[in-house]
Amino acid sequence: MSTSPNKEAGLKGLKTIRRTLEPHWVISSIRHPLWNNFWVAYERNYLWFFQFAKILEEATRIPGSEQVIARLGIPEEYANAFSELDFALRFDLSGIPCRFVPRASTPTPDLMIEHGNKKTLIEITSLNSSEQDRIELETMNWLLYQQSRYH
């Protein structure tokens, strides 16, 4: 008897995740935030595979989501891209038509929703550490490493 009731659904979900994200997967010096979910097969991860695949499947139905889903494969972009999908799903799952706004050379909002005869523009962002903070930390670590090499 299987001790993992979500194993079958989880493995099916894993195939969906791979099919959706692998074309965009980028190997970078930063470990991908999803990395921890992929290397241990156990009940909790099977459930996560299943649920995450459902989210991806639903997200792909939102017009313009291709650009956002592609960014999920980039470690540095994952958190912001997932926030955009997460916020869009709140409208999509409530039956409010929404679409992602294509990126352009000038800053654009991320999402547009339509309710009644009205359009609303939505920008989705984060308060977490900026790219600048990350670069500063990496530079400092590099300097410390170089000093230890020459010591």
Add this chain to the structure above:
Amino acid sequence: MDDPNPSDLSEQVRQTAEDAFREALDSNGLSHRNIRGVFDFYVAPHARANLVPEKWRGHFQVSSRTPLPVKDKLARKIDSKTDRQLNSDESSILAIYDRIISSEAFKQLSKDHDLAVKVATLQNLAAVVLILTITHPFAVNNIEPKTETEWDLMAISHKLPNGEAEEILTWENSEEKGHSDTIRMLNECLTGFPLNLARLFER
């Protein structure tokens, strides 16, 4: 003038440090490099460490800026996003995600009216939504589901069917700005998310 690109500056620091390391090793002496306002670097081979000015010997320091209070970070974010992405006359919403604000800071925000005043100054902005995602099982268990409204601010806490939880603060623009429908729809989408997500997982 724009600030220098952080990546370019990082590369400049690395290049400058590498030059200094090479010079110190080749000359078996002291090497000093400076990038004005950014980087001051003395290096010497270990056996000649006495050449480095005493106050900097074995010293590694990064000057840091005082971290901004969360309220000020939010205000800056609202300014920058309404200046750039949300600067048209169309009705708009700003959603801000965070995973690291402490619960105490979050509670403080819900008692502070400064951000509500800020939102009120931006005519086209229907609402600013701050979403704190909670993933630690202990913290998730401690979440008490609630929806409270007080003076243009809605506070929502709920658990999600994926094992996470979230706390949400929504600063709403006043009804007289014509955003009532947008705000009502937004609040329904936010409060209905746990149930809608559960339905998605059941399909």
